[in-house]
Structures are given as structure tokens and as C-alpha cells.
Amino acid sequence: MKFQDTQSMDERLELMSALSKSFLFRAAKIDEEGAFPYENISELKTSGYTSLTIPKRYGGEEISLYDLVRFQEYIARGDGATALSIGWHMGIIKDLGEKNNWNESIFRMLCEDVKNGALINNCASEPQTGSPTRGGKPTTTAVKQDGFWLINGRKTYTTMSPVLDYFNVTATIPESNKVAYFLISRSTQGVEIEETWDSIAMKGTGSHDLILNNVKVKEENLVEYFEPGKKGASGWLLHIPACYLGIAQAAANHAIEFAKSYSPNSIKGTISDFPNVQQKIGEMELELIRARHFLYSVAKQWDLSAKDERNQMNPELGAVKLSVTNSAITIVDLAMRIVGASSLSKKNLLQQYYRDVRAGLHNPPMDDMTILLLAKNAINRSVD
Template sequence: MNFQEAGSLEERLEIMGSLAGRFAERAANLDEEGSFPFANIDDLRNSGYTSLTVPKRYGGEEISLYEMVRLQEKLAAGDGSTALSIGWHMGIMKNLGEKKLWDEEIYRKVCKEALAGALLNGAASEAGTGSPTRGGRPQTTAEKDGQYWVLNGRKTFTTMSPVLDYFIVSASVQDSDKTGNFLIHRSAEGLSIEETWDSVAMRGTGSHDLVLKNVRISEECFVEEFVPGKKGANGWLLHIPACYLGIAWAAQTYAVQFANEYSPNSIQGTIIDIPAVRQRIGEMELELMKARHFLYSVAKQWDSSSEEDRAQMSPELGAVKLAVTNGAIRVVDLAMRIVGARSLSQKNPLQRYYRDVRAGLHNPPMDDMTIELLARSVIR
């Protein structure tokens, strides 16, 4: 059975569970080598997963945000890098379908390709502007030349760059104050990937630099105009906390299993009966419970809200990201305290979770911006 044949969320979770199990077995190697999970992405494509967020009007399943975060969480419990990578594609396809931001004809064409396995992601970050959410204007430029746009620049952190078919590149329009997104196919002349990704966290995301040198694309590829730092409420970004929640879940599972089995000769039985260990297990569960309730309820709120009401949800969406990501960091920390020094061994998955879960702090929205937004929402 593939994802399309599955009739319910439970069945889809079951399919994802078996894929995640397979990915978990590959995770240590990929992390050690810092290589991209090509096989995992192929498995996700072949199982029909990558077209689940394509809207029904273009032949997809149009799954809800709630369903997407549940599946992404499960996937991340197997491999965080794979989940974050595919999460961008899943979320962007969903967002475009809901908000109808692009010319429908172009979006329809991309959807058709996505049903056949094409993948896309946004390339927005740059060394000179930092996180795009902070409002800096891209240094990448787009210049009009007759019926074409010519793009020049360099993007950092382009996750999934080894396999993307389309890059959605933000650029400043030369000699104007316009900023927008340009849809560029991987085959465009002048487009290249520089393999710069050397992060200690999320090593398997292939988040390399995208280099654009006189890349010429047709007029209609200027797909969207926006004001930097003012993109409105984005439910689809909940794939980010879902990813870090999944990593924390894997850490909890490992630590509890370890506690059930570890029996030093200073005690009778295993450390699972020691009050200090049980305290930490309880605290981990509390964090995960809070995170799940918050994430799932805001995702469901998004699903059942009108467009107008969704536009007011930025404070909740930011709060979920902050609470879940920081909660996930705490869960991994508690798991490592249970396991002890072994958790620092290169062979132990907890050291990978520890590094991976930290990356969440540097995915949007950043904590300080969320806190300011929450303060503003109350003070107003």
C-alpha cells in the first residue's frame, strides 16, 4: 500500500512508521559522512508521499496541516535531516495551493510535475542579509532584459539542493523597490550548487549554496511579489516544530529503552526503578505532551479557519515553533542525563539528536522575534 491508497491518517502513519524505521537504520552513516539521503528521498517519492500536499484540484490528496505535521513528526523520529528536507517541499506546495500566490497556470504545471516526483524549495537566505524573516532586502538581483529576467547572486542554506527540481529564489528587482520570488528550474544555464554545507547539525540536509550567474528565465517565472519580512501568517512552517518534536520523541524512546535494560552492579534490576531516572522520564513525557497538544491544536485551528482568521494567527504559529523547539531541546537534554556519558559516544544516536535539535533555533521564526510579536499582541 502506498500513501495514496491509504484511506485514513492511521494508515498513513503506519506507512510512515515503516519508512522512518528504515531511515533510522541509515541515519548514523549519513550523519557521519555528512552525505545527502538520496535513498530516503527516493523512497518518499516512490511511496507517493511527496505529492500528498498537492491540491485536489490538480490531482493531489490535499492533506490537512494537522495530517502533515503528524506525518512529518513520525518521519523525523526516523531521520531529522530527511524530515526537514522534505518538509520544505511539502509545506510550500500546501501553502501555494491554499493562498493561490502564483499564476494558476504555472502552479498547475508545477503540481503536475510534483505528482510525478518533482521537488521544490525556497532559496531565500543569504550571507549578507541573514534570515529573510528579519526583513533585509535580498542582495540577489533580477534585471529585466526584454522578455527575460536575468538573475545574479548567491543563496546560503539551500536545503535539499542535491535533488531539487525547482528553486524559488528571492531577489531584488534592479532599479526598483520591488522584491519577489523567481521560479528557476535546476537545468537553467548559470545555476550551480557549491557544496558548502559543513554544519554539525542536520548534516544530511544538503543545505549548500546556490550560485546564480546570469541565469536567464522567462518573464512569467517572476511568480510572486512580496515585502521583505512581511509574508503574513504561514501555517505551513509548522513542519519545522514537527521535525524537532520527532527528534525529541526518538530521544525519549532511546532513553526509556536504555533505562529498561541498563543494569549496573551497584543496583538490583535496571535503572528504570531509580527515582531520579523516573523523574526525568516523567519530565520528558510532560514536555512532549505539552508540545503535541500545542502543535496539533494550532494546526487544527489553521485547518478549520477562514482565510481572514488565518491571517491573524502569526502569534500562535510563532509561539508553537518556540515552545515545541525549546521543549524538544529539553527532552534531548533529559534523555542524555538518563543515559549518562554513553550518550556522548560517536556511536550513540543521542549525540546526533543533540546536535540536530539545536538547528531548530535557527529556523524561522527566531525566538526573539516571536517574543516581540507576542509582547506587541498584548500591549496593543
């Protein structure tokens, strides 16, 4: 069944839940081998999911941010790496449709390709810049030559690199000192992936290095100028906390199932009968409720807001990311305390969740930047 054939959100969540169950089935092997989840991505494409954020004006469904984060959370319950990977693609198409900054014909062409299964990601990080959100200028360069752009550089953390069809690459134009995004198709000569991804967290994201060696693209492939570190509010980045919330929910489910079935011979019944275990289950539940309400209420607020109101939402968006990601780390920790030493076994998914949720700290925006933003906002707010 395809998402496009479903009648209601319940039916869609049922479909995503079924997909997520097969992702869960494959998760441990993919993590252990450090492999890329080709099958998961292929199933998401076949289900029609990867085109759901295309704007209505180009024949898509333009699903809301609220719906997107719900789907993303479900994917992450099965496999966090698959969720983070496809989340970039889904969010970028949603963001481009909402902001409408690109040349119409090139975005229309991209949307047509996405309908046929094409995937895109932003490639902004470099060893020299660290996180691009801090304002570092790309060392990747784009030089105009005979009516074409010649692009050279190296990008790190190119999530989903094994299957991307489009790389949306940031580069500095030395002659004007401006910075822009360039849309580069995988088949362009000089595009190469170097398999550098050796992280212990989110192993299945295939976040390798992208190498651009005299890559020649047309003038119109400069799709958007921007100022480093000064991008507007980005609701679509809520796919990140949604991912870590999904992993946390999976960890909590795992621990509760364990508590309901584990019966060492020192007791009658199971450990779920005991206050020390119930305390931790209650604490996990509290974190989950808090994280879920915060994430989904801000997503809904985004959907209901006009463009200028959305531009004021950076503090809330950052606060959600910080709060949910840190809650996810706490929840996985509590889940492992419930299960005990066997949570550290290689065969136990909890040890994978433990590694995976840590990656959330290093996805944008970073916690220290959010806290500073909140502080500045509070200081500058006029008190009645």
C-alpha cells in the same frame, strides 16, 4: 504500498512508520559521512508522499496541516534531516495551493511535475541578509532584458540542494526596487551548487549554496512579489516544530529503552526502578505531552479557520515553534542525563539528536522575534 492506496489515517501512519524505520537504520551513517539521504528521499517519492499536498483542483489530495505535521513528526523520528528537507517541499506546495497567488498555468505545471516526483524549495537566505524573516533585502538581482529576467546572486542554506528540481529564489529588481520570487528550474544554464554545508547539526540536509550566474528565465517565472519581513501567517511552517518534536520523541524512546535495560552491578533490576531516573522520564513525558498538544491544536485551528482568521494566527504559530523547539532541546538534554556518559559516544544516536535539535533555534521564526510579537500583541490588546 503507496499513500494513495491507503484507506485510513491509521494505515497511512503505519506506512510512514515503516518508512521512518528504514530512515533510522541509515541515520547514523548519513550523519557521520555528512552525506545526503538520497535513498530516503527516493522512498518518499516512490510512496507517493511528496505529492500529498497538491490541491484537489489539480488532482491532488490537499492533505490538512494536521495530517502533514503528523507525517512530518513520524519522518523525524527516523531522521530529522530527511524530515526538515522534505518538509520545506511539502509545506511550500501546501502554502501555494492555499494562498493561490501564482499565475494559474505555472502553478498547474509545477503540480504536474510534483506528481512525477519533482521537488521544490524556497531559497531566500543570503550571507548579507541573515535570516530573511528580519526584513533584509536580497542582494540577488533580477534585471529585465529582451523580455527575459537575468538573475545573479548567491543563496545560502539551500536545503535539499542535491535533489531539488525547482529553486524558488528571492531577488531584488533594481529598476523598481521591488522584491519577488522567481521560479528557476535546476536545468537552467547558470545554476550551480557549491557544496558549502559543513554544519554539525542537520548534516544530511545538503543545505549548500546556490549560485546563480546570469540565469535567464521567462517573464512569467516571476511568480510573486512580496515585501521582505512582511509575509502573512504561514501555517505550513509548523513542519519545523514537527521535525524537532519527532527528534525529541526518538531521544526519549532511546533513553527509556536504555533505562529499562541498563543494570549496573550496584543494583538489582534496572535504573528505571529508581526515583532519580523516573523523575527525568516524567519530565520528558511532561514536555512531550505539552509540545504535542500545543502543536496539534494550533494545526487543527489553522485547518478550521477561514483565510482572514488565519492571517491573525502569527502569534500562535510563532509560540508553537518557540515552545516545541525549546522543549525538544530540553527533552534531548534529559534523555542524555538518563543515559549518562555513553550518550556522548559517537556510536550513540543521542549525540546526533543533541546537535540536530539545536538547528531548530535558527529556523524561522526566531525566538526573539516571537517574544517581541507576543509582547506587542499583549500590550495592544484592549482590556475589558
